[in-house]
Amino acid sequence: MSYTSSSAERADVYTRITAEIVAAIEAGAGEWRMPWHHDGTAITRPQNVSSGNRYRGVNVLALWIAAQAHGYADGLWGTYRQWLAIGAQVRKGERGTTVVLWKQAKAAANDDADDGNDDVRRRVFARAFTVFNVAQVDGYEPQVIEQLPEIDRLTHVGEFIDALKIPIVTGNYNAHYRIDTDTIFMPDYAAFTSAAAQAGTLIHEAAHATGAKHRLDRNFQERFKHDWLPIEEATAELTASFILADLGVAHHPRPDHAAYVASWLRLLKDDPRAIFTAASKAQQAADWMHAQQPRTGEMAA
Template sequence: MEKKSVHSQYEEKLVETLKNAILNSNEKWEKGWNTFDLSPKNGNTDREYTGINELKLLFSPYTDNRWFTFKQIQALGGKVKKGEKGTLVQFYTNKVEKVLKDEKGNPILDEKGNKQKEIKKLDNYIAKYYIVFNAEQTTGLPAFSPPTITDEDRKKRDIYNIERIEFLVKKLNITVEEKLSNSAFYNFQNDLIVMPDKAQFKSRQEYYGTLLHEVSHATSHPTRLNRPITGDLSSKAYAKEELVAEISSMLLSRKYKIAVQNTKREISDDKNSIAYLKSWIEAGRLTDDDLKEAVKGAIKISNYISLKDKELEQSPAKENIQAFSEVQNMKSSSQAITYNQLKKNLISSKSLSRDKNITIEPEK
């Protein structure tokens, strides 16, 4: 039997993790979202994992968000518990270490007897793989001490991130129309996102969590990522697009600290989308290859949004956001009262699934 490459093993484990997350979820992506303040990070460097690595580590069964390589654990005086298995992560680099050698091909040593090395830059990026262990899989490491944040600081942070999303939507030239409705959807032909009125949501967090899902769909437009979308609710293409949007909106919600997991949505809730995807996987109509493609598509969206966010960070608009956030912070309590009063006057009706209301290009 042919031995599987490290890359194949990495992809297989990723698909297995993603599939289990969907099939074992009752309503939402609960595992991972309930610790949205604790993104997976390297416990030695404090650098957060991103992209596919973040997805893999998010759905781990551990509370501790610190991950280490075997050598890092040893250097810190710890040990990996007997029988524990590590998790494979990958990253791309265009730099490699090269051992310097003399004319005879022998390694050149420094005064301490260590091999001298140089960093060589490559023309192309290459994938490197490492096995990491969660801190809970070890002994002898410092105890887990989760960061603390006051309610006031959390409130300011949430307002700031919400305004960042608003500015990003404008940066992407996406039109958002609000109206009294019970569904949210993206209209591809008109490049338009339709959202229920903010007053219909329990919180601004819920509103913006839903908006990020629709923004993920909107990146399919030719003026953005130009991702072809065809078919209707019963088509495989539709199911794949919904999977891409679910994964990317989860990553974006974490990026902007949108804690949509804290309340059950009444408007276009995730329950319907997840149930829809579960049915496709259980019926075998979404294959492992489809899941791999969906992850790649979601990462592409997340990276695209991140680039726009970096442009914003370097522009004068950042100061406008911070100034506006302070004003919004002072107004937030009065706005909440207004929303609640208005909500009482709305006609209640059953939630409509978000995935049933996206306008999709017909198959040609």
């Protein structure tokens, strides 16, 4: 486990994680398979062995990449000490995966002055941890969790989307969200190869809708200028992946996103923080969707 405090060390964390994401995108570009596509199995739910909490934001993406690269079949992770605390042992020579925990702390406007000034400013500290998958340890037997049949999971997806109360029109359309009418337009069901593909597309468009001013008021144009659309698309894709993983449904590649691959790669190489921003906004969108549900599901901190 390591602690990252200086700006140089934080920049290194950005660079390392982004480099892994770039490599994964480049590896899957030929089949339009991005590191956030998954098959809906347990690996898609990265979870901490000690707290039971699910990892969030860019950490989900980093752990997905590591799991896919090494063939891990379970999404259970923990630090060396966390595994040790429950009687398990990370095998010698195993290489861990970096995840990042952000913490906010209040600091006085002038740390050197003791003048009774109550003005405070917030500092954000990045703590980088090395975690290991359950497949990398001895002495621990993961619990087997039975998954609902696919038909039940897909039914739940429909109920989940209905609870968002975003208007949806189906017909002879390409899938898109219109912000001026706050409406999602979808092709007929026959246009999709599977129910999971339809669900993924619909949640992707719903993710765009979360950015509307009366919802999360998401606006990338000020920071990313002409690159705002690729980063918005990446955010919608990540949101769909997070939600589909929560619901146990596969997230398949979409060939129509091939046009964004080059833009994503260029943007990530130019700005190592871009994917952190997209993942953070995607997590906010996923949280908003969960908050609209009639019953609060299990959500991670």
